Amino acid sequence: MSTNTSVPDRNLALELVRVTEAAAMAASRWMGRGDKLGADGAAVDAMRLVLSTVSMRGVIVIGEGEKDEAPMLFNGEVVGSGGPEVDIAVDPIDGTTLTALGRGNALAVIAVSDKGTMFNPGPCVYMDKLAVGPE
Template structure:
């Protein structure tokens, strides 16, 4: 991916995170999500891409959303985009930490167009490369990550569920 697109996408997630932050601890997860969605959509529509949202979340939980199939951007490289403007809306509304603004992009056709459903996620850094097996239990993967990164197993095994 081009460096300028990576920087633009970084600004998009930063904008969404800052918009959601204004609602931190105010008890209204839909308002937080709506603010993040609005900013994410606006910034994506100012980006030099021909983007299509192929993975989102709003359909599942009646939240504000960027729609699956929604086209974004000013024109340019054709990209598929997966978004969650706030992963952790309840945590944001309750004033808790560890919410994220999420955006992943790839060449057109490079993402699995999966049905709208909740999935378990495992995100790791480069030190875990080659040490993850998605067919193994999470606890075993966490042990392998701890060994490969020379961390205590409990360091990676914190419960951040929303």
């Protein structure tokens, strides 16, 4: 078994922080307004806009999908401005109900891996997220 010892591109990592930050900031304008679709739409639009500026050629492997009837960030969509080929999982806002009700603990999610290395679950309804440290 071969181990990938490549160091992640720091510029790409920081650009991805900007992607989630844009989605979170856009969704925050909908906090407590009782509009799940408005919050989700704002987060999706912002994430898609900033993703289009990132130096990568990404393919959404896990996206908004059929459940959210999303016109953007769907499975198979190509994003980025060109560069390294990567697989991407996104959830512009995990916690639309929490946001609409003005509660905490919603988050914007993105994960990126080398092309062809991310599990593709197909058209599933929901993916659980697990956040872990580097070790």
